[in-house]
Amino acid sequence: MKKQENITTIKKDSRTEREVIIDIRDLYKSFGKVRVLNGFNLRLHKGENLVVMGKSGSGKSVMIKCLIGLIKPDSGYISVMNNEIKTLNRDTLDILRSDIGFLFQGSALYDSMTVRENLEFPMRRHKKRLGLVSDTTPMVLEALESVGLAHAIDLMPAELSGGMKRRVALARTLILKPKIILYDEPTSGLDPITSKEIIELMLSIQAKYGTSSLIITHDVDCARVISDRMILLVDGINYAEGTYEELITSTDPKVEAFFKK
Numbered sequence: 001m002k003k004q005e006n007i008t009t010i011k012k013d014s015r016t017e018r019e020v021i022i023d024i025r026d027l028y029k030s031f032g033k034v035r036v037l038n039g040f041n042l043r044l045h046k047g048e049n050l051v052v053m054g055k056s057g058s059g060k061s062v063m064i065k066c067l068i069g070l071i072k073p074d075s076g077y078i079s080v081m082n083n084e085i086k087t088l089n090r091d092t093l094d095i096l097r098s099d100i101g102f103l104f105q106g107s108a109l110y111d112s113m114t115v116r117e118n119l120e121f122p123m124r125r126h127k128k129r130l131g132l133v134s135d136t137t138p139m140v141l142e143a144l145e146s147v148g149l150a151h152a153i154d155l156m157p158a159e160l161s162g163g164m165k166r167r168v169a170l171a172r173t174l175i176l177k178p179k180i181i182l183y184d185e186p187t188s189g190l191d192p193i194t195s196k197e198i199i200e201l202m203l204s205i206q207a208k209y210g211t212s213s214l215i216i217t218h219d220v221d222c223a224r225v226i227s228d229r230m231i232l233l234v235d236g237i238n239y240a241e242g243t244y245e246e247l248i249t250s251t252d253p254k255v256e257a258f259f260k261k
């Protein structure tokens with residue numbers, strides 16, 4: 001079978017001349033009387049690690065769900081690789097989603113499947129994109145090697161530590177060679193050393209695959225190491241934007257509040 005044509009096209013940011021991968025403009029979303037997003041804007045450029053921080057309940061997950069078409073915003077413009085989300089039918093949205101890797105807090109492995117079977121799972125779901133794959137082993141091994149776990153291919157999830165499980169989940173997102181990776185709290189629940197390993201892995205994956213990443217985190221150390229740029233989501237808007245250094249030296253009380261230990 002011929003590999004499915006890529007539906008993506010890229011446009012340039014007129015201000016910076018950098019390729020825009022995700023473009024969110026004037027996003028509004030309320031639930032009943034609660035206004036969560038109140039004109040939120042975000043641009044993710046090619047190859048960039050963009051961190052979004054916001055306190056609990058500020059709307060980070062709602063923003064991501066709008067981005068991938070799981071929640072309908074009240075208004076606003078969202079495009080991913082120049083495809084406006086609200087104009088896509090289900091099939092096209094599905095193809096686009098296969099270009100996006102997800103590492104979410106709840107992205108658990110299937111306990112009854114081996115590591116290999118866990119990695120093969122998305123390959124079955126996205127057969128059209130991959131074309132005919134007669135032997136999955138090289139792809140599974142390549143993804144596992146990228147996270148340093150080729151030796152764990154035949155283990156069951158119960159035999160893995162928390163950090164190893166997170167790495168296998170990351171390998172599972174890599175198997176489809178995504179152009180974008182969305183990370184939701186990639187280091188939550190991990191000890192500082194394992195968190196550091198995951199952050200280093202995220203950096204090495206970006207270098208190897210050239211992915212663009214949107215990272216939601218409360219972990220200031222993670223933000224410091226991983227971010228090229230940061231957005232602070234406060235009161236439903238992109239309240240502050242800049243590099244880690246720019247934000248950490250800000251004297252704005254709402255910005256300072258994020259960095260207080």
Ligand SMILES: Nc1ncnc2c1ncn2[C@@H]1O[C@H](COP(=O)(O)OP(=O)(O)OP(=O)(O)O)[C@@H](O)[C@H]1O
Pocket residue numbers: 031034036054055056057058059060061062063
């Ligand atoms: N489906 C829904 N129906 C009603 N309210 C919702 C729904 N989804 C989210 N909300 C509300 O929207 C607000 C933002 O929630 P969201 O999950 O985006 O926060 P968050 O910034 O991701 O928080 P956390 O850091 O704790 O994960 C919350 O007040 C939440 O209760």
